Amino acid sequence: MKEQNKIRDQFPILNQKINGYDLVYFDNGATSQKPLSVIESISDYYKNSNSNIHRGVHTLSRKATELFEQARKTVAQHFNVKNDQQVIFTAGTTDSINMVVQGLAKNYLQAGDEIILSTYEHHSNILPWQLWAEENGGKLKVISLLDDQTIDYAAIPALISSKTKLIAITHVSNTLGLITDLEKIKTIAQKNNIPVLVDGAQSAPHMPIDLQKLNVDFFVCSAHKMYGPTGIGLLYLSEKWLKDLATSKPGGGTIKTVSFEKTEYADGALRFEPGTPNISGAIGFAAAIDFVNLVGINAIFDHEHELVQYAQKKMSEIPEVIIYGKSNHKAGVISFNVEGQHPFDVGTLLDKYGIAVRTGHHCTQPLMNCLNVQGTVRISFAIYNTKEEIDIFIEKLVKVIKMLS
């Protein structure tokens, strides 16, 4: 408890009232709050080190470049990436996926090729592929879910053909919190020599990820869901794709030499980071990782798992509550509905009680269709959430149900 208070003290935003009630922030799946160390790292950078990077000969430019490249190292170490250059800073998960799709479309994907996705993908891991498919005569094949909303792994081999060029799959469902068994996906993919892209937007904040061990082709995530700033994220490329992925965003900083006849591009990460990058964002991202490591990613997972177990048990005692994706193998997310009530109403009234939840389709409309619902209410946890907050949430949820019925 004392430890918990120490952690909460790092997040000044949590200490406020909403409509006269103490804020209970349960919308971490959308974005987490930021600890003081992250906020200060960005402010310190602008106060003391701001300069453009990689080209300047002056002291400030060297300082900023060092901080930026140190951030890359911090990210690489955290995810156990062999070579720092495999860490590419992007604007976030969505940007990373778009870069992969557009890059592959240039020299790898062809008309008639097929991409395999799952039913519980976020729209960010559907729309870029769908656009490619529509424009280039490609095809998307979708892995169905079982009755408990987990992935039907047994159905995958039947989806694979000689035209299958990639499996793009989310590590943790943003809507349900269910964890994909990547080993099973990899076994099937490797057997058929198919590259794998893992959308780690919802896994990176909650569980340890070792990219050497994971050994996939692409891994993407966002800093802002793991205590870092918005507008910065990771695109990890395997050594093969660091060389082979075509660049889709040419620009300053990505080159060795330029002439109007021919341009030679830089090696490594710089090839994918055109223009002035989000320097303060990268520094904030590194500070967020330092925070995560200070607390311990395993401690974060255990804490959130305990909160999910506790909340699910309490919620199951309310007869009107329907929980989706009940499997035990899940990260800190619970999606639910109140029987006969619209999620929008439940969310609106919870907000009046100071409880921040997400309602709607969570950018997973195909999953909503599969569940046969318009939307759900989602609560999602972070390291600073407490059982006391869950008790408040349960008490208010019961009140809300009464108000609506």
Next chain:
Amino acid sequence: MTIQEIEKEIVEEFDIFGDDWEGKYEHLIDLGKSLPLIKEEFKTEDRIIKGCQSRVWLNSELKEGNVVYTADADAIITKGMVALMVRVLSNHKPEDIVKADLKFVDTIGLKEHLSPTRANGLVSMINKMKADALAFIK
């Protein structure tokens, strides 16, 4: 009653609750439950106001020089707000509807429902109500 008179009536109705937001919302929910439903045949794709979490249907007709609105929503709080809008604007001359500023929403402390998020279809619905009224002015 004029649009302004109905707005005044609603403000007085909500005044009873003072700072009691729970009472206010319970009243709003009751209003939602009492809204006469739009005819099932009117719940069509082209009458739906899209892009919102809660779906709102609106039908506008001109009857003896007045615009008559019927509407529905699938979320009850939105429906309560829709009921208020229909009560204020329905059965008035299109010219008066177009001019209505609907300040009562702010006065009764429900302005948050008119925030330009995509969460509910209310802003779009009001725009649609006014656009339909405008179309009736020849």
